[in-house]
Amino acid sequence: MKMPEIEFPEGVQSCFGETPEEVAVALADSVSRFLAQRLAEAPRASLVVSGGSTPLPLFRALSEKPMDWSRVDVLLADERWVPEGDPASNTTLVKEHLLQNQAAGARFLSLKQPGETPEEGLEAVKRELRELALPIDVLILGMGNDGHTASLFPDAPELPRAMDASNPEIVAAMTPPSQAQRRITLTYPVLAEARFTALHLKGADKLETLERAVSKPDEVMVMPIRGFLKPGLQIFWSP
Numbered sequence: 554m555k556m557p558e559i560e561f562p563e564g565v566q567s568c569f570g571e572t573p574e575e576v577a578v579a580l581a582d583s584v585s586r587f588l589a590q591r592l593a594e595a596p597r598a599s600l601v602v603s604g605g606s607t608p609l610p611l612f613r614a615l616s617e618k619p620m621d622w623s624r625v626d627v628l629l630a631d632e633r634w635v636p637e638g639d640p641a642s643n644t645t646l647v648k649e650h651l652l653q654n655q656a657a658g659a660r661f662l663s664l665k666q667p668g669e670t671p672e673e674g675l676e677a678v679k680r681e682l683r684e685l686a687l688p689i690d691v692l693i694l695g696m697g698n699d700g701h702t703a704s705l706f707p708d709a710p711e712l713p714r715a716m717d718a719s720n721p722e723i724v725a726a727m728t729p730p731s732q733a734q735r736r737i738t739l740t741y742p743v744l745a746e747a748r749f750t751a752l753h754l755k756g757a758d759k760l761e762t763l764e765r766a767v768s769k770p771d772e773v774m775v776m777p778i779r780g781f782l783k784p785g786l787q788i789f790w791s792p
């Protein structure tokens with residue numbers, strides 16, 4: 554793996570690979586090692602993943618990892634408020650690509666529940682997540698070129714509350730005008746407390762966005778990803 558040229562904040566580690574597959578294998582190794590360690594210490598472990606296009610090779614690699622998946626809770630960091638089966642559904646993506654092979658027996662906790670809007674479905678989502686033990690064990694974040702991560706979008710009116718470190722809520726409904734679909738997201742305090750956090754990126758554009766994020770670490774509301782550029786974060790990138 555090559556070293557990046559970006560100067561990351563102290564304590565942030567990076568793993569740069571030649572191809573998305575190479576990086577997916579390295580990240581799947583780290584994630585499965587961490588989950589196995591947690592399963593040796595606790596009755597259950599949690600794995601929070603992101604949607605979008607980047608995680609596909611990771612999902613395939615992870616689904617082949619042998620471990621006691623029946624004791625692993627898998628959920629998304631965020632979801633588009635669309636029915637399962639819709640091409641924009643991250644739930645469908647996870648079910649088709651991650652919850653397969655060895656991982657078929659994992660317990661999936663769904664952020665998409667009945668309701669016309671995420672606001673209407675919010676209480677049902679909270680009920681679904683009642684059995685999730687916090688802090689999250691493993692969190693894999695993605696990032697958009699507007700600096701959003703999960704569904705913490707810079708233009709969402711709900712962002713200040715979703716990012717507020719003292720917000721006791723586990724999930725928030727988000728309505729970013731820039732996006733075609735309404736969203737639901739785990740809140741910043743829940744995401745930020747994860748025991749292991751990876752930021753999984755693909756493409757030169759994402760590297761440029763990351764450079765912008767690193768250059769002004771304090772302006773978190775402009776680029777919410779900045780809130781996660783802290784010691785312990787592991788960045789996995791490939792062209």
Ligand SMILES: O=C1O[C@H](COP(=O)(O)O)[C@@H](O)[C@H](O)[C@H]1O
Nearest residue numbers: 603604605606607695696697703
């Ligand atoms: O909208 C979203 O986008 C980001 C990044 O997606 P990608 O297609 O560029 O990989 C993703 O992390 C987030 O979960 C998703 O809702």
